[in-house]
Amino acid sequence: MHNRQERLGTLMALASFCEHRLLDMIRSAALLCPIAFLDQITSSIARASADAFVGEVSYWLGLHEFNIIGRSGDELLLQVCNQPGVNCYDLITSFTGRNCCLNPSSVRVFLDHEPQPTAMKNMIHMAQMIRRGTIAKYDYDSYEENMKHYGQAHPPAYNMSNIPNNFPLFLSYGGRDALSDSNDVRHLLKMLKCHHKTKLKVRFLQNYAHGDFVMAVNAKQLVYDPLISFLNLF
Template sequence: MKIIKIIFFLTLLVFFVNSQVDPDVLANITQLIHNHGYPCTNHKVTTEDGYILQVQHVPYGRNNASRTQDPKPVVYLQHGLLDSSFTWFLNEPNEALGYILADYGFDVWAGNVRGNTMGLEHIKWTTNDVQFWNFSYDEMIQYDLPAIVDFILEETGSSEIYYVGHSQGGGMGLGALSIFPKYQEIFKSVALLAPATYENHQQCFLLSLLADMEQKYFFDFFGEKDFMPETWWIELVANTFCAADPIVCEDIILLIVGADTGNLNESRLPVFLSHTPAGSSTKNINHYLQLIRTNKWQMYDYGTDGNMVKYGQSTPPEYPVENVLNPPIGFFFGSKDLLVTQKDWEQTLARLSPDLQWTEYTVPDYDHLDYVWGVNAHTLLYPQVIQHLVSNTRK
């Protein structure tokens, strides 16, 4: 058996050495952005509870007009579940939203969350400590987003920010607006790309399988630390099998997020999979499984006794989305999205205040990854996103 393993890995090594690897596969995020002719600096932000998150800043685009414009409107991009700030820059410059916004004239900031590849530091704990991984979506809303927003405001001197969030990042933005009224004054306009809130009707095979497990068995099987971190084997798959046969990459993406890869640039699949998935905590994944089971957009459920200690009530509170009165929000949904389905997003929209200015955009034939990786997003989606941001602003 040991001989078979050695032969297998030697075969992969030979294949890897002889294959032509896109430099973006092996690049860190600042290198990747620099590879395409854009400026980028990396910053570290410490949250109130001690997590250290990396934030990237692209102050202007490749054209002179965007470089000399001053002051620039500030936009904060927040990625989705198991993703990272890489996602806004993985496509070619004319196709990736991070580059497009910089070229348009925005001062672009891309955030990360605790537990992904750019959120693995803490002032007290290491990733070997189970305490490090004791977080879910709630802490990202309560600590990560506020820390990043405060940092951006301080660095730019601006008093307002445009916000774009995908999937979990969309839910983070809406959740923060619902429990922290001050962000209704700070966010000038918001675009939410398939915001993850209600999840009961999602159709992803992997999540459905996990949701059928009892919570105890889920933690027994996956442990109480990290879930799907970016590891050497992900890079190996991206560098070898994806380069040889994109169908392998497509199958991996289909398994993880239930996404149809027909709208993705096959030549970029090795780049996508070398940086994604970027990891999270098993507790955060369990939070999503709870949302699937309960058909509520609520905070983490610690059980009756735990909820009494945490929340002062026997059940977890729901996010009070009806409290959001500002700023104008654009909700972008895909007709083929298996993770944020029409039945789920309609529940979110039904709870919005009649005093909130909001617009629903449905993107034909779009699934969950097309918002960030779609080869035609630069023509079909991003012009609508930019138009919404600049035309629908807080009064």
């Protein structure tokens, strides 16, 4: 990021930026269904993947990229879909929660471009936080590797107190979101309880699930218009 006007949309990255004194690169942040604490996650696919150590096994077998499209993605889905409680006949709902406001055309556009590939380590990191209920950096599961990367035996937690109380934050989350569960978000909000009230805007949308924030037919009115109005204040 080289422009002060740029917005940051990832909570852990924001905390890390503040930790490394890079806050002057950004002036505000929009956090939509933020992924922070994950131990209350209700996504059957995400929970089953974490409990079955799918990411770790795949990485040990030499698969370093998670790409849902292609043979590797098919094999991973097959493992997950065999787990109890996972309904792979409705993948979007199993993954994101029951979205309220999607239409068939928007879903088709979404599936033409998503999900994007990511590093298998990202999947492992998410699984670690789901199982442990922590918001911490990647655990290499090795004393030597953790010492090399962090200077300590266990990965450090992301310190939310590094985010200044007067830093403008817009945060919106949904009552049906299976990835960013409302209980997990409320846990996060407790950590932000000292944030200046005029610099923290929270919008809770009871009927929204994870996908609604991206492509709901009314997302412009319910999410993005208020978001832009807030960011334009600063």
